[in-house]
Amino acid sequence: MTAEHEITLVVNGAARRARVPGRRLLSDCLRHDLGLTGTHVGCEHGVCGCCTVLLDGEPVRSCLTLAVTVDGREITTVEGLAGPGGLSPVQRAFAECHALQCGFCTPGFLCTVTALLRERPAPTDEEIREGISGNLCRCTGYQNIVKAVHRAAELLAEES
Amino acid sequence: MKPPPFSHHAPRDLGEALEVLAGAGPRGKVLAGGQSLIPMLNMRLAAPEHVIDINRLEELDTVEAGPDGVTVGALARHARVARAGVHPLLGQALRLVAHPVIRNRGTVVGSLVHADPAAELPAALAVLGGSVRLARAGAAPRDVAAAEFFTGPMESALRPGELAVSARFPALPPRTGTAFTEVSRRHGDYALAGVCAVVTLDDDLRVASARLACIGVGPVPLVVDLGADWKRAADAVRERAEPDGDVHATAAYRLHLAGVLARRAVEQAVERAIGRAAREAAA
Numbered sequence: 001m002t003a004e005h006e007i008t009l010v011v012n013g014a015a016r017r018a019r020v021p022g023r024r025l026l027s028d029c030l031r032h033d034l035g036l037t038g039t040h041v042g043c044e045h046g047v048c049g050c051c052t053v054l055l056d057g058e059p060v061r062s063c064l065t066l067a068v069t070v071d072g073r074e075i076t077t078v079e080g081l082a083g084p085g086g087l088s089p090v091q092r093a094f095a096e097c098h099a100l101q102c103g104f105c106t107p108g109f110l111c112t113v114t115a116l117l118r119e120r121p122a123p124t125d126e127e128i129r130e131g132i133s134g135n136l137c138r139c140t141g142y143q144n145i146v147k148a149v150h151r152a153a154e155l156l157a158e159e160s
Numbered sequence: 161m162k163p164p165p166f167s168h169h170a171p172r173d174l175g176e177a178l179e180v181l182a183g184a185g186p187r188g189k190v191l192a193g194g195q196s197l198i199p200m201l202n203m204r205l206a207a208p209e210h211v212i213d214i215n216r217l218e219e220l221d222t223v224e225a226g227p228d229g230v231t232v233g234a235l236a237r238h239a240r241v242a243r244a245g246v247h248p249l250l251g252q253a254l255r256l257v258a259h260p261v262i263r264n265r266g267t268v269v270g271s272l273v274h275a276d277p278a279a280e281l282p283a284a285l286a287v288l289g290g291s292v293r294l295a296r297a298g299a300a301p302r303d304v305a306a307a308e309f310f311t312g313p314m315e316s317a318l319r320p321g322e323l324a325v326s327a328r329f330p331a332l333p334p335r336t337g338t339a340f341t342e343v344s345r346r347h348g349d350y351a352l353a354g355v356c357a358v359v360t361l362d363d364d365l366r367v368a369s370a371r372l373a374c375i376g377v378g379p380v381p382l383v384v385d386l387g388a389d390w391k392r393a394a395d396a397v398r399e400r401a402e403p404d405g406d407v408h409a410t411a412a413y414r415l416h417l418a419g420v421l422a423r424r425a426v427e428q429a430v431e432r433a434i435g436r437a438a439r440e441a442a443a
Contacts, residue, residue, distance in 0.1 A: 003167065003168075005168065021165065021168075022165075022166055022167060022168025022211060023162065023163040023164065023165055023166060023168075023201070025162065025163070025198075025202075028162070044161035044162075044202050045161070045198075045199035045202050045203060046195060046198070046199050046262060049259075049261065052261055055264075058239075058264045059260075059261045059264060060261060060264050060265050061195070061261060061262065061265070063198075063202070064194055064195055064198040064199065064262075064265065065194060065198070065265065066163075066168070066191070066194065066198070066211075066213070068168050068170065068213070069170075069191070069194070069213055069215050071170075112261060130260065131260060133259050133260070133347050133348055134258070134259025134260060134261045134262060134348060135261075
C-alpha cells in the first residue's frame with residue numbers, strides 16, 4: 001500500500017532524482033537521499049526553524065513538507081547560498097557580526113534571512129525580529145543576528 | 161519523529177480528489193499546507209491510511225474579493241491571503257498565526273478545518289458569521305455556517321469523504337472597525353486566550369452593534385453579541401467563557417485574560433470604526 005514515488009527536485013540549480021515513500025519528509029530527503037546534510041533537523045515539528053529551506057525562493061520548513069508534495073519544484077538549501085565568488089553577503093555578514101556560536105540553527109537563519117532581504121532590502125529592527133521569529137537560536141541571544149541582518153542589507157546594497 | 165506509513169495520492173483536479181476521498185472515507189486525510197497535519201503525523205498523533213495531497217489543485221489557489229466578502233480557496237496560503245489585503249479582520253488574524261515561514265505554507269481553509277480552539281482564523285470566521293463550503297463526489301457542495309461548522313476541539317462538521325473547498329468571510333458593513341488581541345507565552349505560539357471584535361457605529365457614530373469571538377476559553381470559538389452595550393465586554397465574556405486550566409495557564413487566569421482582552425479588542429475596534437467612518441464620510 002505504501003508505494004514508492006519517483007521524484008525530481010531541482011536542488012541548488014541541479015536536477016536531482018530520488019525514490020521515496022510518501023511519508024519521506026523533505027528534510028530527510030535532502031539529508032539522506034541526496035546527501036545534503038547542511039539542512040539541520042532540530043525539533044521535527046515546525047518549532048525551531050533549523051530545517052528552513054527555500055522552496056521556489058520562499059522559506060519553508062522542510063520538516064513540515066513531504067518530499068513528494070514538492071516534486072518538480074526548486075529547492076535552495078544552505079549549500080546553495082554561496083556563489084562562485086564565495087560566501088553570500090548574508091553568510092559574510094553572519095561571520096563578520098559573530099551571529100553564530102554552535103552553528104546548529106545557522107542554516108535555517110541564513111535561508112530565512114536571504115528571503116527576508118529579498119522582500120525587504122532595508123528592514124527595520126521590528127521587521128527583522130518578526131522575520132526571524134520562527135527561528136530559535138540558543139546561543140547568541142539574537143542581538144548579533146539582528147546586527148548581521150542589517151549588515152547583510154548593507155552588503156547587498158553595496159553590491160547591487 | 162517521522163510520519164507513519166501511508167498511501168500518498170496526488171490528484172490533478174478537484175473531481176479526481178473527490179473520487180479518491182470518497183474511496184478513502186474515514187481512512188483518508190487531506191493534506192494542504194501541512195503545517196498542522198505533518199506535526200501530528202511526525203508525533204504519531206494521527207495515522208491516516210491515505211493522505212490526499214491537494215497541492216496540485218491550482219484551481220483551489222484562489223482569493224476572490226467582492227462587495228459581499230472574500231472567498232478563499234482551499235489552497236490559498238496564509239501569506240498570500242494576507243498580502244492580498246482584502247479584509248481587515250482577516251489581515252489582523254493572519255498576523256497572529258504562527259510565524260511568517262509557517263504562513264508561507266499553511267492555508268486559511270486548512271486552519272479552519274483543523275479547528276484548534278486556540279486558533280485565530282476560526283474565531284475570525286465565527287465573529288463575521290462566515291461559512292465553509294464542503295464538496296463531495298456525486299453531490300452538490302454544501303455551505304456550513306461557522307456557528308455549525310466548529311463542533312468541538314479539533315472537530316468540525318466536515319464528514320469523511322468531504323473536502324472543504326473554500327471559506328467565505330463576509331465583508332464589513334460601513335462605519336465598522338475590527339481588532340484581534342491575544343496573549344501567548346511565546347511569539348507565534350497558540351494563544352492562552354484571545355479575542356477578536358467587530359464594532360459597527362450608527363449614523364451618529366454611537367456603537368450600534370459589537371460582536372466578539374474568544375479563543376482558548378472553550379472547545380470552540382465563543383461568540384458574544386454585545387449589541388450596543390460594548391462597555392460590558394469584559395463582564396459579558398467572563399460570564400460566558402468556561403476555560404480549562406492546563407500546564408500553560410490556570411482556568412482562572414484564562415478567564416481573567418479573556419475579560420481584559422475583550423475590553424482591549426472592543427475599544428480598539430471602536431477607535432478604528434470611528435476612523436473608518438471619518439474616512440468614509442470624507443470619500
